[in-house]
Amino acid sequence: MQLILRQPAAVDTGDESTGVVVAASPDTFGREQWQWDVRLAESAGRYVVTVSRNAKTIDVIEERIDIANAYEATRSVNELWLAVVLDHPVTHGGFLLEPGDVAVWEGDDPTSLSIRAVANNASLHVVRITRRDGKAARWVP
Amino acid sequence: MYVLNAWYVAAWSTEVNREPARRVICEIPVVLYRTQAGAAVALEDRCAHRGYPLSPGRLVGDDIECGYHGFTFDCSGACVRVPAQDIIPKQAFVRSFPVVEKDGWIWIWTGQKELADVSKVPDTHWMSDPEWVTVTHSMPFACRAELIHDNLLDLTHESFIHTSTVGDDYIYKHGITVEVDGDVVSADRLMPGVVAPPLYARTMATDGLYDRFHCTVFYPPGYLLLHSGITEQGKPREEGYLIKVLNGITPIDAHNSWYYYAFSRNFGTDQHWATEELITGLATVLEEDKAALEWQEIGLQSRPYDVRDSLIAQDAGVAKARKVMERLLAAEKQ
Ligand code: FES
Ligand SMILES: [Fe+2]
Numbered sequence: 080m081q082l083i084l085r086q087p088a089a090v091d092t093g094d095e096s097t098g099v100v101v102a103a104s105p106d107t108f109g110r111e112q113w114q115w116d117v118r119l120a121e122s123a124g125r126y127v128v129t130v131s132r133n134a135k136t137i138d139v140i141e142e143r144i145d146i147a148n149a150y151e152a153t154r155s156v157n158e159l160w161l162a163v164v165l166d167h168p169v170t171h172g173g174f175l176l177e178p179g180d181v182a183v184w185e186g187d188d189p190t191s192l193s194i195r196a197v198a199n200n201a202s203l204h205v206v207r208i209t210r211r212d213g214k215a216a217r218w219v220p
Numbered sequence: 221m222y223v224l225n226a227w228y229v230a231a232w233s234t235e236v237n238r239e240p241a242r243r244v245i246c247e248i249p250v251v252l253y254r255t256q257a258g259a260a261v262a263l264e265d266r267c268a269h270r271g272y273p274l275s276p277g278r279l280v281g282d283d284i285e286c287g288y289h290g291f292t293f294d295c296s297g298a299c300v301r302v303p304a305q306d307i308i309p310k311q312a313f314v315r316s317f318p319v320v321e322k323d324g325w326i327w328i329w330t331g332q333k334e335l336a337d338v339s340k341v342p343d344t345h346w347m348s349d350p351e352w353v354t355v356t357h358s359m360p361f362a363c364r365a366e367l368i369h370d371n372l373l374d375l376t377h378e379s380f381i382h383t384s385t386v387g388d389d390y391i392y393k394h395g396i397t398v399e400v401d402g403d404v405v406s407a408d409r410l411m412p413g414v415v416a417p418p419l420y421a422r423t424m425a426t427d428g429l430y431d432r433f434h435c436t437v438f439y440p441p442g443y444l445l446l447h448s449g450i451t452e453q454g455k456p457r458e459e460g461y462l463i464k465v466l467n468g469i470t471p472i473d474a475h476n477s478w479y480y481y482a483f484s485r486n487f488g489t490d491q492h493w494a495t496e497e498l499i500t501g502l503a504t505v506l507e508e509d510k511a512a513l514e515w516q517e518i519g520l521q522s523r524p525y526d527v528r529d530s531l532i533a534q535d536a537g538v539a540k541a542r543k544v545m546e547r548l549l550a551a552e553k554q
Contacts, residue, residue, distance in 0.1 A: 080536040118266035129231045170399060174397075186533055 081188040082218065086179035088121040098129060101181045102161055102218040115139070115216075117161055117206055119181060126179055128163050128204045137216070140207040150194045150203065158184040159208040159216035162194070167201040169194050185217050222246035222471055223548045225331030227341050229468030229480040232358065233324050235452070236260050240284060242275035244472050246330050250317065251275040255282040260326050261295045264315040268299060274314070284483060322346040325468060325480065331552075342443045346464045346484035354484040355498045361479050361510050363517035365441070365471040366545065368479060371509055372436050372467060373407050373537035374442045381508045385419040385501055391405050398536040403544050407537030408435035410435040419501045423494040424450065424461045424487055433457060438541050440548060442469055461487040475517060 087099045105113065111116050115132040130139050144162075146169065154160050161183045164176045171194045176182060184192070188199030192201065208216045230243055233253055240253045242265050249265035251274045267286040277287040283300060285292045291312060292301035299312035318329040318336040318510045323344040329336035346352045361368060371377060376392035390411055399406045411432040416424055421546055434448035444467040445512030468480035488494045531539055 080395050081397040082532045082536060082540075083397065083399040085399065087400070218536075 080185070081174065082174070082181075082183040084181040084183075086177065087181060089179055098127065100152050101163075103182050104216070104218055109144045115208060115211075117208075119163060119178065119179075126165055126204070128162055128206065128208055130208075132208075138211060140208045140211045142205045142207075144203045144205050146194060146201045146203065148196060150192070152192050154184060154190045154192065154207075156186060156190060157160075157209065157213065157215045159183065159218060160192070161206040161208070162183060163204040163206075165202045165204055166199040167199040169201045169203070170197060171195075185220055186215055221549055222330075223545070223552060225335050225552060226441050226458050227320065227327040227328075227329055227336075228442040228470040229325050229478070230262060230319070230328040230470070231326045232480070233260075233321055233326055234355070236326055238279055240277065240279065241277045242273060243478075244449075245328060245478075246471050247473050249273060250328065251284065252326065253275060253279060253284065255295060257282075260319045260321050261296075262317040262319045262326075262328050263293060263295075263319075266292075266314065267291055268309075268312040268314050271401050272348060272448065283435055289451060294530055324482070332417055342439050342445070344482070347466065347482050349484075351489070352464070352484040352486050353396075353489040353495060354482050354485070355495060355502055357479075357481045357503055359479050359481075359510055360472070361477045361513055362475065363477060363513040364475055364520075365469050365477040366542070367513045367516055367520075368467070368469045368477060369440075369541055369545075370535075370538045371513060371540055372533055373405070373438060375407075375434055375436065377408065377512070381512050382505055385505050385508075386417040388414070388417065390414045392534065396534065396536065398540055400540050402543070403440050403548065404437060405440075405537055405541045405544055406437040407437055409433065413453055419498070419505070420450075420463070421460070421487075421489065422495065423485075426450070426461075429453060431455070431460075436537065438537075439546075440541065440544050442471075443467065444469065462484070475521070479506070479510075 084101055087101050101119045102118050103116035117136045120127045132139055135151035164178050164180050166178050168177050194218045210216050228245055228304055233493045236252045237254055240251050243250045246467055251263050251265035253261050265275050269291045272288040274284050274286055277285050277444040283292050283294045290303040291299055294300050297314040297316035302308050320327045320338055320341045324347045327341050344522050345355050379389050394409050394411045396407045396409045413429045414432050416426045416430055430450040431453050432450045437445045446465035449460045449462040451457055464484045466482040470478040
């Protein structure tokens with residue numbers, strides 16, 4: 080399900096060095112074998128994204144996207160995408176996302192993303208997660 | 221284990237008067253009454269003398285007199301009279317709790333007094349706003365409070381439990397957007413081009429297809445606000461028939477909770493038959509939830525420790541709410 084986390088790094092008192100887990104599989108502690116997690120930290124006014132994964136089962140692509148007007152992209156239903164807003168606010172499907180906010184899409188969530196910069200050029204840190212077995216990547220196991 | 225530094229609904233305003241009333245909130249016995257000037261008072265319902273509850277006692281002016289040997293306590297919980305002697309023992313006091321009365325509910329702060337922040341009492345203004353008409357209910361649920369949180373954050377159960385009132389198969393066919401903002405978790409579902417729920421359709425005087433939506437916002441640990449309604453297809457939500465469902469969920473103990481419920485609507489407000497219909501219909505909805513959650517509580521009590529829920533994507537709001545609750549509980553334990 081589409082997930083929006085409002086500036087989790089600013090409110091959660093996670094370990095400064097590794098940051099706050101913003102999405103993970105498994106998301107329910109202590110159940111399935113760990114697959115991946117994405118952490119967000121804020122240091123010196125800059126957002127730092129760290130992805131850890133089980134390299135045997137998970138592939139990850141990370142990309143910094145600069146948006147002049149809009150960023151259009153299509154996700155395959157088996158992929159999980161995560162975007163962290165790095166500097167200026169953007170909108171997506173009626174949601175205003177501020178710097179530090181995180182959006183996560185998976186499964187039946189919208190597959191065509193259209194993210195627009197509100198005023199200034201904005202940039203995103205986008206993480207794309209796929210499972211090597213071809214099954215759908217999910218944040219809630 | 222409860223989050224105690226929090227406001228919980230203790231009672232309806234109408235339930236608190238010059239006759240002391242007992243409630244158990246997070247395993248704390250509480251007696252509620254009003255002063256002669258009408259202010260609500262909440263004291264520990266356990267006499268400092270030998271532990272008899274104060275609630276069976278009587279009010280003497282603004283004070284409460286224990287029914288066993290007559291120790292008398294003022295609104296601050298200080299013992300002001302011991303009938304059998306002149307000296308009042310130093311330790312003879314009962315705990316008093318901060319209270320806020322607003323829009324028909326009396327809220328109690330169960331934690332450290334100095335942390336009680338009146339501005340944190342949730343917004344419930346719809347209950348007293350003349351533009352809205354409100355139907356209310358309250359019921360004890362024989363289940364832990366978390367099951368009610370989960371129930372409201374995952375409304376796919378409407379398709380199965382509330383088939384005659386607010387349910388339809390189209391609910392679970394639509395996904396949700398979960399938003400986490402600090403401690404507040406919301407789960408929003410938009411259902412474009414569907415029929416209105418049976419319970420409201422007549423009141424809304426609608427047929428045909430509409431955009432239906434519901435968004436549950438969890439203000440942990442004790443309040444959930446459900447914004448729901450229908451609009452003409454493609455129209456903004458504010459223009460539709462709107463419903464605010466206010467849910468005050470107050471733990472009694474590990475297996476029992478109080479459910480304070482208010483359903484405010486901004487349509488058909490002068491139609492008394494509609495209000496009557498909703499009073500009955502919504503009682504049915506609550507009874508259905510109560511029966512289901514009490515069965516779930518039985519199921520969980522007999523479930524082995526190492527068996528966990530198998531959460532699915534529709535449980536995204538539930539999963540996030542549990543994390544927030546864990547965090548709040550951990551923070552209080554430190
Ligand atoms: S127990 Fe209350 S006066 Fe004795
Ligand atoms: Fe329900």
